[in-house]
Amino acid sequence: MVAGGLALAFIVFWLAGHPGFREERIVMFLAITIMASTLIYFIRLANRGEKFHLRSIPGLKAVEEAVGRSTEMGKPVLYVPGIMDMDQVETVAGVIILGHVAKMTARYETSLNVPVSRSIVMKAGREIARESYTMEGRPDLFQDDMVHYLTDDQFAYAAGVNGIMVREKPAACLYMGKFYAESLILAETGNSIGAIQIAGTASQAQIPFFVTACDYTLIGEEFFAASAYLSQKPELLGGLKGQDMLKAFVTAAILLSLFLRVFSDLGWIGWNVIDFLTVQ
Amino acid sequence: MMKYIIELILSIGKVDRRWIFLVIGLAVLLPLFFPLGLPIRATTATQRVYDAVEELEPNSKVLVSFEYGPSTKPEIHPMAIAILRHLFTNSQKVYVTCLWPDGQFMAEDALTEIAEEEYGLTYGEDYVLLGFRPGNEAVVKGLVSNIRKLYTTDARGTLVDQIPMMANVNKVKDFDFIFSASAGYPGTIEWVQYAADPTGVPMSTGTTSIQVNDVMPYVQSGQVKGILAGMPGAAEYEALIGSPGIGTSGMDAQSIAHLVIVLFIVFGNITYFIETRRAKKY
Amino acid sequence: MLWKRQIPILIATVVGLLTLFGWFIDNPGIESFVNDDATQWFDILASFAIFLGALNLMKLQGRKVLKQHSGWQYSLFAIGGFIFAIVAGFIYKGNDAVAWGVHVTSKGTLFKWMFDFIFTPLSATMFALLAFFVASASYRAFRVRNLEATLLLVSGMIIMVGRVPLGSSISSWFIMYLLVLVGSVAANIKFQDKIITFGVLLGGVVIVTIWGSLAGWPVDQPSIFYLPMLQDWIYNNPNVAGARAIMIGIGLGIFATSIRYILGVEKSYIGE
Numbered sequence: 035m036v037a038g039g040l041a042l043a044f045i046v047f048w049l050a051g052h053p054g055f056r057e058e059r060i061v062m063f064l065a066i067t068i069m070a071s072t073l074i075y076f077i078r079l080a081n082r083g084e085k086f087h088l089r090s091i092p093g094l095k096a097v098e099e100a101v102g103r104s105t106e107m108g109k110p111v112l113y114v115p116g117i118m119d120m121d122q123v124e125t126v127a128g129v130i131i132l133g134h135v136a137k138m139t140a141r142y143e144t145s146l147n148v149p150v151s152r153s154i155v156m157k158a159g160r161e162i163a164r165e166s167y168t169m170e171g172r173p174d175l176f177q178d179d180m181v182h183y184l185t186d187d188q189f190a191y192a193a194g195v196n197g198i199m200v201r202e203k204p205a206a207c208l209y210m211g212k213f214y215a216e217s218l219i220l221a222e223t224g225n226s227i228g229a230i231q232i233a234g235t236a237s238q239a240q241i242p243f244f245v246t247a248c249d250y251t252l253i254g255e256e257f258f259a260a261s262a263y264l265s266q267k268p269e270l271l272g273g274l275k276g277q278d279m280l281k282a283f284v285t286a287a288i289l290l291s292l293f294l295r296v297f298s299d300l301g302w303i304g305w306n307v308i309d310f311l312t313v314q
Numbered sequence: 315m316m317k318y319i320i321e322l323i324l325s326i327g328k329v330d331r332r333w334i335f336l337v338i339g340l341a342v343l344l345p346l347f348f349p350l351g352l353p354i355r356a357t358t359a360t361q362r363v364y365d366a367v368e369e370l371e372p373n374s375k376v377l378v379s380f381e382y383g384p385s386t387k388p389e390i391h392p393m394a395i396a397i398l399r400h401l402f403t404n405s406q407k408v409y410v411t412c413l414w415p416d417g418q419f420m421a422e423d424a425l426t427e428i429a430e431e432e433y434g435l436t437y438g439e440d441y442v443l444l445g446f447r448p449g450n451e452a453v454v455k456g457l458v459s460n461i462r463k464l465y466t467t468d469a470r471g472t473l474v475d476q477i478p479m480m481a482n483v484n485k486v487k488d489f490d491f492i493f494s495a496s497a498g499y500p501g502t503i504e505w506v507q508y509a510a511d512p513t514g515v516p517m518s519t520g521t522t523s524i525q526v527n528d529v530m531p532y533v534q535s536g537q538v539k540g541i542l543a544g545m546p547g548a549a550e551y552e553a554l555i556g557s558p559g560i561g562t563s564g565m566d567a568q569s570i571a572h573l574v575i576v577l578f579i580v581f582g583n584i585t586y587f588i589e590t591r592r593a594k595k596y
Numbered sequence: 597m598l599w600k601r602q603i604p605i606l607i608a609t610v611v612g613l614l615t616l617f618g619w620f621i622d623n624p625g626i627e628s629f630v631n632d633d634a635t636q637w638f639d640i641l642a643s644f645a646i647f648l649g650a651l652n653l654m655k656l657q658g659r660k661v662l663k664q665h666s667g668w669q670y671s672l673f674a675i676g677g678f679i680f681a682i683v684a685g686f687i688y689k690g691n692d693a694v695a696w697g698v699h700v701t702s703k704g705t706l707f708k709w710m711f712d713f714i715f716t717p718l719s720a721t722m723f724a725l726l727a728f729f730v731a732s733a734s735y736r737a738f739r740v741r742n743l744e745a746t747l748l749l750v751s752g753m754i755i756m757v758g759r760v761p762l763g764s765s766i767s768s769w770f771i772m773y774l775l776v777l778v779g780s781v782a783a784n785i786k787f788q789d790k791i792i793t794f795g796v797l798l799g800g801v802v803i804v805t806i807w808g809s810l811a812g813w814p815v816d817q818p819s820i821f822y823l824p825m826l827q828d829w830i831y832n833n834p835n836v837a838g839a840r841a842i843m844i845g846i847g848l849g850i851f852a853t854s855i856r857y858i859l860g861v862e863k864s865y866i867g868e
Contacts, residue, residue, distance in 0.1 A: 273855075
């Protein structure tokens with residue numbers, strides 16, 4: 035009903051001359067609206083009890099094993115939430131996964147070391163980790179300095195994290211967030227100390243380095259799906275399903291656009307789909 | 315004899331990685347002292363950048379943005395120097411901005427070396443360093459709408475209104491060309507998305523080799539006119555402008571280093587192959 | 597509870613929706629907020645937040661020195677470096693001819709000296725580590741385990757050699773002879789017959805030699821075996837195709853995740 039009401043309101047607004055609306059961006063507006071509606075639909079579906087099948091992601095299953103391994107060896111878990119600030123979606127996703135990892139370390143009484151590159155990430159990470167420890171009934175184990183600031187500079191941060199790895203020799207290294215060139219430096223150093231390494235990033239250029247040097251890698255969407263996997267919350271799982279449907283829509287749109295472009299180039303139709311899809 | 319060779323290969327296959335580091339170190343160092351002079355062939359992507367710059371009318375207004383720091387200086391600085399040389403040779407007016415704070419240091423070095431010392435140009439009339447402003451893509455968006463809202467003074471503290479070449483330059487559309495020397499975020503992609511594509515101002519870029527993957531879709535779609543890919547791209551551009559520099563001198567070292575890595579990979583696979591066959595046998 | 601949960605979610609929702617849909621609204625005030633103010637507010641917040649991080653850093657390093665934990669001597673460098681940067685940035689210019697602010701990039705100042713002779717070599721050194729780590733990672737990881745790994749290995753080698761000037765000096769005929777050799781090794785593994793192996797090797801060598809002689813041994817022909825051409829093709833076709841696909845997936849992931857934050861479906865970032 036709400037969706038129908040909003041759609042009707044927009045149609046009325048459009049027919050009334052759409053004052054203040056950039057007409058040339060209507061295609062993008064409709065695309066965003068349809069995509070958001072799809073996500074909301076599947077989230078609501080999941081909240082009503084619908085079950086969705088998710089394929090297993092080895093990297094996520096391995097997180098608990100990695101924490102367990104650290105517990106057995108009496109070594110800390112090193113968690114690196116990327117080098118960017120909270121304005122990046124990947125960093126927020128990385129901090130959320132930190133919350134889940136912190137629950138595991140609280141449960142197994144393993145020490146957790148989270149060096150960060152930005153002050154706001156430090157504050158957010160501390161809040162989430164503190165909540166996680168409290169929810170596990172172990173607020174006594176949490177210390178503020180578990181999540182500590184190193185430096186904003188990319189390679190100084192890499193040097194600092196490498197130093198922590200070489201000195202403390204964590205048994206598990208988790209890299210979850212946005213990374214740039216320092217990714218291989220971190221991963222190779224982690225490999226040299228014999229730690230189990232799990233990486234997750236949507237930084238496309240760094241994925242090959244993590245795949246090469248880490249034991250498990252969450253690639254792109256798998257990284258964003260991690261929060262849903264680890265929490266198993268229905269609304270998050272519904273969002274994942276919605277995301278998959280969006281990908282199917284996008285694939286269909288690409289194929290349709292391909293055919294329309296071919297027809298346009300052959301002169302069979304007088305309408306260029308590229309002009310329609312180009313965002314101004 | 316064969317058995318001895320196989321055992322030798324297997325023992326070398328388990329070599330400590332520090333030996334690999336030593337060999338790579340020598341492979342990079344020795345060609346710097348004993349250059350090989352390997353010929354440099356420009357790729358299509360580099361040629362497109364050259365052609366885009368060459369096609370500009372003299373006295374065109376070119377916005378050059380420095381988005382790299384000391385760590386990526388070996389890759390990007392040579393191409394920035396080469397681009398500046400090309401622009402100044404063709405009598406273009408160069409406006410320099412920086413989206414990274416480190417970029418301002420790099421820009422100062424490049425402009426001192428090329429504009430001041432090599433070409434003897436006049437600051438404020440032939441080139442200007444607007445400098446760094448924080449805000450990442452907000453800076454690009456600000457430049458698109460109103461430069462003077464972001465830059466009231468240049469990097470040397472002079473009021474922008476008092477700089478002769480800033481007359482009638484108020485937004486990105488007033489420029490004839492954009493070049494982004496970029497090592498990451500914010501950089502080329504932000505310039506394409508928020509400046510070049512919406513305004514229609516032609517743009518080229520030079521990036522680190524690893525970033526080329528990210529930028530290539532924009533190059534292929536024509537939104538970016540060519541790309542200088544890392545140090546090889548810089549060397550190719552230096553060859554095209556006929557002015558070999560640091561990029562060219564680094565190519566011998568890079569060539570040998572790449573060859574050594576390939577040989578290590580081949581060697582590692584021979585070892586893997588022998589071990590696999592043995593495991594199957596026993 | 598209201599301050600810790602509902603208000604942050606409300607702020608995230610309102611600002612998120614405004615930023616998302618503000619792009620479609622033709623209003624200078626909203627445009628200005630979306631394009632300039634929102635990101636600048638964040639930058640201002642992040643800049644002031646640096647004090648938190650810096651204080652935390654000094655607290656940890658100072659505690660290490662005072663309690664003389666293992667490696668406390670290195671903490672002296674951290675504290676000393678911090679103080680030195682503060683002095684160079686805010687207290688001592690080193691060149692009275694330049695104004696404060698401009699002094700960070702001006703010649704002859706302490707800050708510029710620190711940037712040129714401490715920060716630059718350190719950054720360049722850390723980045724240079726990648727050269728060594730790429731070599732050791734490649735040596736360890738590039739193995740012919742299956743078809744996909746083999747394709748990765750071969751394309752990686754083609755790009756590594758084809759991208760540099762050395763690749764353009766390697767004739768396509770050399771590559772063809774190399775392929776004949778690889779073919780004969782493969783034939784030997786498959787058929788385990790010396791005659792077949794020798795036949796493949798000899799046949800291949802003869803064909804390539806005759807072909808080359810007739811063509812005049814041009815370095816870059818046939819172009820399918822010329823490493824720079826092959827490298828260009830791999831870069832511009834399968835590589836970009838794969839990169840585009842991953843980019844689309846990542847873009848959708850970012851969109852879906854952002855919508856979850858904006859709509860308040862995902863609340864973990866403010867704690868559960």
